[in-house]
Amino acid sequence: MIWRLIALIVGACAILAGAVLVAHASPIESLQTLIHGSLGTPSAIAGTLKETTPLLICGLAVFIALRAGLFNIGVEGQLLAGACCCAIVATRFHGILGMVLGVLVGMLAGALWALPAGLIKAYRNGHEVITTIMLNNVAALFAAALVSGPIKDPKQADTATPYVDASSRLPWIYSNPPVQINFALVIGILLAVGMAIWLKKTVAGYELQAVGANRIAARFAGISPQKVTVVAMSISGALGGLAGAIQVLAYEGRFYDGFSPGYGFDALGVALLAGNSAYAVLPSSFLFGVLSKGGTALQIDGIPKGITTVVLGMLILIAAAIRYRKVSKDA
């Protein structure tokens, strides 16, 4: 089996090198540009960490659903729901109240947006991937309708909500422009650690993983797979909503049309690459942050940013091939 894996990796690398050569650039130089643009200077590292934050939280959202045996492809929609509702609430209040309410409403919105997928999976056996794909599209369309109408800031030309008051924003833990690191990153890291402990040390975490490993065995052990499915999907959605709320409160300051560049989709790659450990989501999301930030540097060099999405797709395939090779060996 190992030679198949090697063939896959060699094939992927050959396609990428070929693509870069078609773009009339040297693969080695492009790699240097990518690394320099994401890790070369303090401000580049800060930018990479900024990209890492939503990927980390969304990655955890996908990860916990995956532990319960669910594919939450809907993190993108849950993020949009969370960000949109957070912006609506946070712009109405000042100070800490706006921040806390914004985060809570964002999480609630994300959880509610994931709930239909969880319920349909648990009680109707409708594939959660299909429902979440549909919910993603609905979220994107509804958010676009809201932001171009009812919640649009009449004082601005662009389709966006008003800015959240500065006193309600998440604070910077290090600020020396252009090098700024937001408190949001700390939240993300704490969440990863908290989730790892929760999964390992609590009954609920154990039940969730038991259902993910084998639904039928879990049912014989007295666990209700239906209940766990709905709960896992809701937690996952709440985390997706939290990622959206944090994105509003920490970096963007408002909600606008085209808010997410696809963090929810990249998060699937983050979670797959992380494998079985919540701690592994940390380096995995950082790698995706590097790719995302470095892609911008490549674009300045005349290599279209799309190439980083191709890299991402191939990483997903390779990570999945390794993961499923292990699974089929166990069986």
Place this chain on the structure above:
Amino acid sequence: MLNLLVLTILFSTPLILAAMGGYTSERGGVINIGLEGMMLMAACVGALAAAHYGPVGQMIAGVVAATVLSFVHWLATQVYHIDHVISGMAINAVAAGGTNFLYLKLSDPAHGSGLPHLPISVFCVAGIVVPFLLWFYSRQTRGGLRLMAVGSDPDKARLMGIQPIRVRLFGLLATGILTGIAGVELVAYTGVFTDNMTSGRGYIALAALILGGWRPLPTFMACVVFGFFSALRLQLQGTPLFGAQLPSQLWAALPYLVTIIALAGLLGRNRTPAGLGKP
């Protein structure tokens, strides 16, 4: 009125072709959320080829491009045993990024819009004929029955001497061809490739397939209904309905909402092929 009819046919054809592509894949038991990516890749490669090789070259290049992606899906799911959903996601990512890269690098700006293409009516006729052909194929021929058998229970099919891996290969090659034609039609109609020009049509085709209960003719009907609503939306744009101006996004969200309701089991029984996603 005539305008509405023409628009309906125009909008539903790519949906029908893509949904039929989904049919040959999912009836064989392979979950395929990569329809979107296959269409997008076909549209991009078709647009690039049309500038040099004319309308027939456009069609061939687009179909080959989609078939290559479809083959990758077969390789990933059947040879590497990767989960079907992950492979589909990866294909969508590769197509979204790859088309952006290819088109920016290889397109000839001098050519502009107005690429040569086959007459649109060819695509429309294909859109009407293919569902009936597939209906006949899956009911009356040995190959079609084998495809259904593999999708319903791969293990029993194996016992009867059918190799699911081979049957699925042919199913997925058909998927590539059909989604390829669908993608080429998009670029033939608009005359120019733009980033993410499929804008969710692959997912709407998937929705139609689910609403149609994985059967060719009801799926065909679902696609026509979705196409009709898109046409209606274009016609009604700006005209107030029931005294209020509805945002156009609500119309666009309609197919997705109906699908969620159907999956909740509120529209008849669940007809998912039993072997969907099984090795």
